[in-house]
Amino acid sequence: MGEPVHALVQGLILGVLTGGVYALMASGQTLVFGIMKVVNLAQGALVILGAYLSYQLFVSFGIDPFLAIPVTTAVMFALGVGVHLAFLRPLRREDRAELSLLVTFAVALLIEGVIGVVWSTTRRSINTSYANDSWTVAGYQITVVRFAAFALSAGALGLLILVLHRTRFGRAVRATVQNPESARLLGVRAERVAALGFGLGAATAAAAGSVYGLLYPFNAGSHYDLISLLLSIVVLGGLGSIGGAIAGAMIVSVSSAVVATTVSPSWAPMTFFVLLLAVLLVRPQGLFGRPA
Amino acid sequence: MTWTGVLKGGVFVLTLAVLPLLGLPHWVLNMLIFVLMFAALASAWNLVGGLTGYPSLGHAAFFGIGAYAFALLLHGQTELTDGWQPFAWLPAIGVGTALIGVPIAAIAMRTRADVFAIVTITLLFVVQTLAFNLHGLTGGAQGLSFPVAPFPADTFERPFYYVLLGLLVLAMLLTFGTLSSKIGLALATVRGDEDKARGLGIPVGSAKVLAFAVSVGLTAMVGAVWAYYQVGIIYPQFAVDPLITIAMVLMVFLGGRGTLWGPVLGAFVLESGQQYLAYELGPSQFYLIAYAMIFLLIMLVLPRGVLPSIAGRLR
Numbered sequence: 001m002g003e004p005v006h007a008l009v010q011g012l013i014l015g016v017l018t019g020g021v022y023a024l025m026a027s028g029q030t031l032v033f034g035i036m037k038v039v040n041l042a043q044g045a046l047v048i049l050g051a052y053l054s055y056q057l058f059v060s061f062g063i064d065p066f067l068a069i070p071v072t073t074a075v076m077f078a079l080g081v082g083v084h085l086a087f088l089r090p091l092r093r094e095d096r097a098e099l100s101l102l103v104t105f106a107v108a109l110l111i112e113g114v115i116g117v118v119w120s121t122t123r124r125s126i127n128t129s130y131a132n133d134s135w136t137v138a139g140y141q142i143t144v145v146r147f148a149a150f151a152l153s154a155g156a157l158g159l160l161i162l163v164l165h166r167t168r169f170g171r172a173v174r175a176t177v178q179n180p181e182s183a184r185l186l187g188v189r190a191e192r193v194a195a196l197g198f199g200l201g202a203a204t205a206a207a208a209g210s211v212y213g214l215l216y217p218f219n220a221g222s223h224y225d226l227i228s229l230l231l232s233i234v235v236l237g238g239l240g241s242i243g244g245a246i247a248g249a250m251i252v253s254v255s256s257a258v259v260a261t262t263v264s265p266s267w268a269p270m271t272f273f274v275l276l277l278a279v280l281l282v283r284p285q286g287l288f289g290r291p292a
Numbered sequence: 293m294t295w296t297g298v299l300k301g302g303v304f305v306l307t308l309a310v311l312p313l314l315g316l317p318h319w320v321l322n323m324l325i326f327v328l329m330f331a332a333l334a335s336a337w338n339l340v341g342g343l344t345g346y347p348s349l350g351h352a353a354f355f356g357i358g359a360y361a362f363a364l365l366l367h368g369q370t371e372l373t374d375g376w377q378p379f380a381w382l383p384a385i386g387v388g389t390a391l392i393g394v395p396i397a398a399i400a401m402r403t404r405a406d407v408f409a410i411v412t413i414t415l416l417f418v419v420q421t422l423a424f425n426l427h428g429l430t431g432g433a434q435g436l437s438f439p440v441a442p443f444p445a446d447t448f449e450r451p452f453y454y455v456l457l458g459l460l461v462l463a464m465l466l467t468f469g470t471l472s473s474k475i476g477l478a479l480a481t482v483r484g485d486e487d488k489a490r491g492l493g494i495p496v497g498s499a500k501v502l503a504f505a506v507s508v509g510l511t512a513m514v515g516a517v518w519a520y521y522q523v524g525i526i527y528p529q530f531a532v533d534p535l536i537t538i539a540m541v542l543m544v545f546l547g548g549r550g551t552l553w554g555p556v557l558g559a560f561v562l563e564s565g566q567q568y569l570a571y572e573l574g575p576s577q578f579y580l581i582a583y584a585m586i587f588l589l590i591m592l593v594l595p596r597g598v599l600p601s602i603a604g605r606l607r
Contacts, residue, residue, distance in 0.1 A: 039406050041413070090592055098347055101409050102541060103591050105349070109538070110584035116577030220577065224534065228417035231410045239407070266425035273418040276411065277399050284403040 004262065010140055011261035012254060017142070019253030020150040021211050024157055025226070026233040026245040028204030031160075034177035034240030035197040038088060038100040044226030045108040046202050050076055050209020051218050052119055055126050065126055065210045066152060072206040080202025083107055084195045108223060116220040125217040149211040156207045160200070161242065173197055177240055232272040236279050238289020247287060251275065301464070308457055312450050321449040323567050325521065328456040329514055330563045333536070334543035334555035335463035336510035341541065342549040343470060344500045345483035346405050349537055350412030351511050353419040354389055356532030358512025359519035360423065360430060361385045363526050366438035375441040378520060379455055382513045390509030397504035401497070416537060423528035435527040441520060452521045459517070460556070463510050467552050475499055483550070538587070539566070546590050548597030557598060562586075 029043040053072045054065040063071075087107060091099050134143040164170035172193050175183035184190050212218065233252050237244025252272045260268040279286065308328070312321060333355070341347050365381055372378065400411035423430050430436055443451055470476040478499040481489035489496050519526050543562050548554030566583070573579040594601060 037406070039410060087588060087592070092595070095595060097406055098345070099591055099595055101347060101349070101406065102545070103588065105538065106584045106587040106591065109580055109587070113577045113580035113584055116580065121577070224417060224420075228414040231414055235407055235410050266422075269418050269421040269425075273414055276414060277396075280403060280407070280411065281399050284407070 006139070007261045008258060011258040013140055013142060014146070014261075015254030015257030016250065017146045017150040018215075018257065019250040020153040020157075021208055021215070022229065022233060022253050023246040023249035024153040024204055024211075025208040026230050026237070026249050027157060027160060027242050028201035028208075029230055030234045030237065030240055030242060030245040031173075031204075032198055032201040033234065034242075035173060036088075036100075036176075036194045037097050038104065038198075039097075039231070039239075040198075040201060041101060041104040041227060041231075042083070042108040042111060043201065043205055043230055044223035045111040046076060046080070046205035047209040047212055047226055048218055048220070048223045049079075049111055049115060050206035051126075051213030051222075052115055052124070052209075053206070054210040055119075055124055055213055058126050058128070064128065065214050066148065069152075069156075069207050069210050072210055073203040076206035076209075077199040077203040080199035080205075081195050083202070084198035088198065089191065089195070108227075112220050112223060119220070121220050123217045123219045124213075126213045128214065131214070145214050149215055152211060153208065156204065157242075157246065160204065163200075164242070169193070169196065228269070229272065232276045235276060235286055236272075238286030241286070241288040244286060244288030305457070305461060309454075312447075312453050318449065321453065323564065325449055325453050325456060326567065327560055327563045328453065328460055329518060330539055330543060331556045331559035332456060332460040332463050332514050333511060333540045334547070334559045335460065335467055336507045336514070337540040338544045338550065338555045339463075339467060339470065339507040339510075340500070340504045342544050342551070342555070343467075343476065343479040343483065344503055345549075346401060346408045346500060346504075347541065348412045348504070348507075349409050349541070350414075350416040351508065351540055352533055352535075352537040353412075353416040354393065354508040354511045355515035355518070355536055356419055356423060356528075357389055357392065358385050358515030359526055359531040360436065361388065361512070362516035362519045363436045363438045364429070367436060369439050372439045372442050375443045375451060378441075379451070379517075382455075382516055385516050386509040386513040389512035390505040393505045393508040394501060397501045398497075401500050401504070413537075416532065416534060420528060420532040420534075423532050430528065433528065435525045437525045438519075440524040452517060455517050456514070459510065459514055464552060464556070466506060466510070470503070471552060475502070479503055480550075535583075539563070542587055542590065545597055546594065548599035548601075551597070551599050554597050554599045 025043065025047055029040055032038055032040045032043075050072050053075060054068045057063040057068040057071065058065055087103050088096070088100055091103065128145075130144050132143075133145075134141050135147075136142075164173055172183065172188045175186065175188055176190060176193050176197075180190060216222075229252065233248040234245055235248075236251060237246070237248030252275065255275060256268040256271040259271045311324065316324075333351070337348065337351055362378070362381060362385060366372075366378055396411070396415065400408045424432055426432070441448075441451070470479065478489070478494050478496060481492075481494055482496050482500050486496055515531070519531065522530075539562065543558030544555045545558070546554075546562060547556065547558030565586075569579055569582055573582060596604070
């Protein structure tokens, strides 16, 4: 096989594996939008906070980041509910959509500031014993961490979809996403669903954060790298659609990995912006979104 | 325009024009330059974010584009004989950036306000990453150097001060002109109920794209003056800084969206407050926390801004 084809396939593999992690992060963000029409700009900051929490558990107690996930998700779920009650619930309904953008951006800055104070701004990474292990399959390199990250993200996404389709809470969430007014008339307690939904979004950020910390070094400002990526994914897939978020994550991740391996890593961030504009031009509601 | 309005504007501009001649210390003039800079930026943001209700979170990208355009225009030269001459580039930088803004606005404003916010914030981070990555053009993290302005040290701040004052007056005149014209009415309908306005045959599409283009053009010109004031070198993390976007938005929200004086008031209050915080807390992360807390407080307590709240009280 020729060298360019090999690079392309390697890029594809990397893109799919990383895409799973992005899908998990983005699913929480698109869920929050679906429930209360809030674009949560703090999702990236919550992911980074999740990475720091599992970093601390690993450094202080030697807990493996994968095993720490139940703890970090529980903590971040509570934090998410708290953020909703403190900052989003008080906003008046009529300007919630616009103000929530700014409020969640402020929450992101607040989290960034707190991380900076607690952990300073130097870059951290989680160095497990298996951090550098990799398998070679048919000439292609697959690192153990990346594969495990993909498997875990897929599992967490499956769990999320199960919660949404098999529980009373999930039914209330889906009803709210489809039609908030009718859901309210049918006895769905909108504010409670919103608070729990925001908590669930933060919990997915925590799970994804543990994995992110294993894959990349991070510091307080790392959430800036995630904001544009996650937003492109959710708009691409269609705001509010979990299936769309998964598809969007795969498209963005695979195409930027391919651009990075075949053209140049410098232009990879431009890939998803161009994709975003192209999709908005053809289909403003995103691939899987319903028209507003 | 009412006579009191003209009087108020005249007194405001005259007072600001006289200030640098009073022998104020350099640190005060430096602070005033940043206050004027943010007043101009906030007024520019208000043209689109306040008047149309489309919250752009990407204006810092256009600030950076203006800054880099200016630095690149001067990059090849070894020294400047006439310090005023580079200011002549400002109109070209403004118009050029406005033209870049047109297709972006045309695509991003086809959808809802929240998708617009998402596209613009994505643009911001993409431009920032490109400023870091395109070493050949921007010098990457090492920064981009250009000759220092050859103004005498005693009055070094003056040219920047007056050019920024000029840009602020321009932004305010444009705001006033828009508010009292048909375009202003069209924009008000966009903010109110865009679909209904379109149904009535109001050219909402071109009105909001025009507002965006003018707004980012002004922003880029301010970015160019900022670059010139940076004594010979600019770095990507300061030229394309999310905090600049946030400051613009916050000032408009504090003062009052869609008003002529709100953004100016917001900038005077917040920028002097910010300079004080930066001085007291240093460049530490506590500064970021304080800033975020003030931000949240304004959003929760005064979502309509100071001026509209006072007006509502008086009515």
